[in-house]
Amino acid sequence: MDASILSSILFATIVAGTPLIIVALGQLIAEKSGVLNLGAEGMMAMGAIAGFAITLHTGSPWLGVLAGMAAGALMASLFAIVVLTLMGNQVASGLALSILGVGLSAFIGKPYESEILPTVGAIRVPLLADIPIIGEPLFNQQALVYLSWVLFGTIVWFLYRSRPGLVLRAVGESPSSAHSIGYPVIRIRYLATIFGGAMAGVGGAFLSVFYTPLWVEGMVAGRGWIAIALVVFATWRPFRVMVGAYLFGGVMVVQLFVQGSGLGINIPSQFLSALPYLATIIVLVIISRDQNTVRLNAPVSLGQPYRPEA
């Protein structure tokens, strides 16, 4: 395999992993507060169509990303009202949100199915991009790829170095204790849930505005579910989320490469398409076997409604 193929596989891996990083880190924040939102798939789909439509009408991909963010946040707010104010069941409400988002996006997106957006140019970092093999994949990328790294760094700092992050983790571990020492549990959970939704929307918009860039019904293709699984198997730790996302992206790209080039191997294409999902989950299950790390990082109150005492 020559260096240019390796370089382009790396490049495509990073692009494919980026939406997962953004969505999964958003979910991570929501889950750290104790809210399990299974609606990521639906929020991504809404983000994708909103982003696509606004970019098409305004010609600005950045307005598109903002629209995707807003759509995701709106969906998450709806979810938050149901589970945090009305104390609805989080699992059932999240599933409903997924179904709603996927269906609604297909409905809204019908007129846009034949449209194509212009490709958004990459941003080239001078000098660094000239490094052999890794230069192009790392330093000649879409702006959102760079932003996903900034997001990663910010979230690590927020969770483990900042006071609001400490409060967030405390709320997720024991909402009743957090309430008894005076933190507004419900408000914090609202914010975390909406942040999660906003990131899911950005992830969706990345797919439709930067990645493909077109709108097809069902284009999220299970990435929302993979993002949720990533968070769990990464035992709620940002670095592992990132590793898992790139692993998924990598296997995705390699299997496409194998399918495309033929390589003379006769494997059913359906199996190859399932490979990224399978590989990601197997690897993450293996690294998350240690019960101790799970106990130390999992938000204890995840999925449980909490009603503060009056």
Added chain:
Amino acid sequence: MTTAADGGDELRLELNGITKIYPSVIANEDVSLAVKRGEIHAVLGENGAGKSTLMKMIYGVAKPDAGEMKWEGEVVHVENPAHARSLGIGMVFQHFSLFETLNVVENVALALPGNPDLNKLAEQITEVSNRYGLPVDPQRLVHALSVGERQRVEIIRCLLQNPKLLIMDEPTSVLTPQAVRKLFDTLRQLAAEGCSILYISHKLDEIQELCHVATVLRDGKVTGDCIPAEETPKSMASLMIGKELPVPEHSVPGELGEVRLQLNRLSRVSDDPFGTDLQDIELEVRSGEILGIAGVSGNGQQELLYALSGEEPLNDADAIVICGKSSGRDQPDRRRSNGMGFVPEERLGRGAVPRMSLTENALLTAHQAGMLKHGMIQFDKIAAFARKCIADFNVKCGGEEHAANSLSGGNLQKFIMGREILLAPKLLVVAQPTWGVDVGAAAFIRQELIDLRSGGAAILVISEELEELFEISDRIAVIAEGRLSPAKQLADTNIDEIGVWMSGMWEQPAAGVAAHD
């Protein structure tokens, strides 16, 4: 006996006519009390008397429906705990409000205003812990701390806010006797420095030893104020429960019979990463005796109980021998048919199904006692059994068709205990028989256990209440860090020795114990 510190006439906190009504119960009705500067003020009452609710209102966790609260002479409405803390009110909760996956500094930081620097805070924690004799390592994760250490963290957390009033909710229920003495020293030191303390408890001896003044609550109302030093435990008990405190009669044990329970080098690695591994536990309980196991919670009691009940069977069948049969691998129902009864600590959810009727709950463990015919439930028989249980054990309830969760803790415990005792077990394993049960019911349950053993049953009691174990046991052993001490005859030991053992030090020479006094 100490008196309130100088300047003690200044009123720090005054409650007038505080009332709090929950949908089903009046938690507090027209409660008034006054706390002076530097005073240790006891709030005495049984479980459910409304002590905790009252403290929650002072601390702003709950809001009163009527009445006023004055803080240093001025009327205040405490909106939330942060407001209470800004006034100078700190609270140490009965069920700790700590976060297990965070370390000590982070836990403390969460309760402080602003954004404290964690390194400086760690130094402050060390300083305060040295000053008040509350040793704790600021960098350790809370889940790895013992219960006593957790309480220290809670106290330090309050002290760092320089409180003028410290509320302690049942602080000694989780401590060894030695730790209780240390805590009292700390509290006296604080009071001498001018901090007022509201001390909630139902333990009369502690209140007599520590508190300057006591306010007694019963059914949400104040039944009296007194100066504990001038009262007897009897007179305070009658204020608290409305009658005299019954004391169980402990008859001398008769001839011991066969071995009903034998543990042979029982070891088990806990499935729970924060659990305790059991190591080489050996014991023997004979017919006609009560063996008590003392220990601070979290030292392997839960793991031992799960192994004994059969909820977590062992690999080694011989590790547990019940009535002569190797039972280590047996499921709970096999152990029951061998003659073992079991009363778990959690009444609702493990001892009884909350939403099922008492009749159905009786059937759960009594189904082997002729309640079934060709696999069909004999409803008349099982209802008769439940009625007998209710009558014999003085269970106050609406009838055998009422759901288990409609009973108060004490009454449900009496029912569960009755259900097991009526099945005439050869061996009864009981965890925390009177946990959260009012004083009257507790005395009744203890008497029933003594009567059962006098009738020839073998009983193993695991409890965190030392007084209880000394009241009912014939022999007593201690569990610490998953290891079990040798068992001693009650007459050959005392609370001090057991207290030392509770910190795991039973292999040291007896001289160490003597030197302690």
